Structures are given as structure tokens and as C-alpha cells.
Amino acid sequence: MKVTASMISISSTDAGEWWLPPAGRIEYLPDWIQASEADRLYQVLERSLDWQQRPIKLFGREVLQPRLTAFHGEPGISYAYSGKRLSATGWPEPLLGLVRRLNERLGGGFNSVLCNLYRNGQDSMGWHADDEAELGPDPLIASISLGGRRRFRLKARSGAGRYQFEPAHGSLLLMAGDLQHHWLHEVPKTRQAVAPRINLTFRRILA
Ligand SMILES: O=C(O)CCC(=O)C(=O)O
Numbered sequence: 761m762k763v764t765a766s767m768i769s770i771s772s773t774d775a776g777e778w779w780l781p782p783a784g785r786i787e788y789l790p791d792w793i794q795a796s797e798a799d800r801l802y803q804v805l806e807r808s809l810d811w812q813q814r815p816i817k818l819f820g821r822e823v824l825q826p827r828l829t830a831f832h833g834e835p836g837i838s839y840a841y842s843g844k845r846l847s848a849t850g851w852p853e854p855l856l857g858l859v860r861r862l863n864e865r866l867g868g869g870f871n872s873v874l875c876n877l878y879r880n881g882q883d884s885m886g887w888h889a890d891d892e893a894e895l896g897p898d899p900l901i902a903s904i905s906l907g908g909r910r911r912f913r914l915k916a917r918s919g920a921g922r923y924q925f926e927p928a929h930g931s932l933l934l935m936a937g938d939l940q941h942h943w944l945h946e947v948p949k950t951r952q953a954v955a956p957r958i959n960l961t962f963r964r965i966l967a
């Protein structure tokens with residue numbers, strides 16, 4: 761981990777757990793999925809999920825999200841996201857294997873996954889916290905990255921700190937504790953040539 765004045769860069773090969781002051785925990789596991797399995801997963805997911813560029817409400821206006829998304833999970837689970845409600849219809853095969861493994865190893869009770877496909881450097885996700893009421897007060901979010909490397913940044917709501925790193929192909933990032941109360945995260949646009957990236961954020965949506 762490289763520390764500069766206001767920015768902490770976590771090397772993407774460093775496995776570890778960090779407590780972010782004043783509160784919140786992240787844990788990064790670069791080799792959660794073996795490279796050959798991660799390659800296969802990327803290809804299957806890119807080909808088989810129903811990727812769509814969905815509209816969101818931004819300052820009262822409808823605009824298209826700058827990325828493609830898909831939502832899956834136990835039938836009946838739905839998720840209100842940026843003014844839209846997404847409904848799950850079940851687990852396609854490759855996602856079922858992943859959620860079972862996460863639930864066995866982490867006990868997170870994950871019942872849904874929001875899938876993001878960043879087609880190029882112009883696709884992005886703006887500053888936000890995963891703090892919807894239906895995730896409960898201190899959600900555990902399990903975020904798997906596949907494909908190209910993109911910058912993932914965290915900034916304290918108080919302005920007191922920033923972290924950034926580039927989650928590796930096949931890596932798992934956990935966001936836990938009261939992280940979402942004190943920190944925002946984003947995947948910024950970049951002018952660099954970057955390969956497409958899939959990110960899967962597994963969540964437990966409370967009834
Ligand atoms: O693509 C990422 O790494 C972040 C995704 C994310 O923050 C989300 O889906 O809420």
C-alpha cells in the first residue's frame with residue numbers, strides 16, 4: 761500500500777483488509793477466482809446476460825446510464841435503484857455458482873446481484889454509496905471484477921480521505937461495516953484505452 765498526502769493507493773496485487781477512518785472496512789482478495797475460470801466467466805457473462813443501457817433519474821430528468829446493467833437473484837427479489845425498480849427472475853448458471861460460493865465462504869446471505877458492463881473508458885459510475893434502505897443499515901457488498909482494469913475510488917464524505925486502486929481480473933472486494941455511511945465510491949471515466957470490464961456486486965436485499 762502506497763501512502764501519499766491525501767490519497768492512499770492500494771496496489772492491486774495486495775491482498776488485505778483495511779479499516780478506513782472514521783469507520784468502515786474493505787477487504788480485497790485479488791485471486792478469488794483463478795485466471796482461467798475468470799476468463800471463461802467473463803466470456804459467458806458478456807454473451808449471455810441481458811445487458812441493457814437503462815434510464816435513471818438525474819436531477820428530475822431521465823438519462824441513460826453510462827454503462828450496461830443486468831439484475832439477477834432469487835425470484836421475487838426487487839431492487840429500487842436510481843428511481844427504477846429492477847425485478848429478479850432467478851440465477852443464470854454462471855451466477856448461481858458464484859453466489860453459492862460467496863454464501864458458503866462468507867455467510868453473506870446474498871440473494872441478488874447487480875451486474876455492470878463498462879464497455880470502454882467512457883462508461884463509468886458516479887460517486888454514490890450503496891445505502892438504499894432495503895440493504896439494511898450496514899450492508900456487506902461483495903464485488904467481483906472481471907476483464908479490463910478500471911480505477912475504483914473511495915472518498916470520505918467528510919473530505920478527510922481518499923483511496924484508489926484497480927481491482928484485478930478475478931478479484932473480490934468486500935465493503936462492510938458502516939463504510940457506506942462514511943464513504944462514497946466511483947468508477948471514473950478514463951481517456952486511456954481500456955478493455956471492457958464486468959463488475960458483479962452481490963447484495964442481500966431485505967424483504
Ligand atoms: O464497478 C464497480 O467496481 C463498482 C460498482 C458499484 O459501485 C455498484 O454497482 O454499486
Ligand SMILES: [Fe+2]
Nearest residue numbers: 888889890945
Ligand atoms: Fe456501489
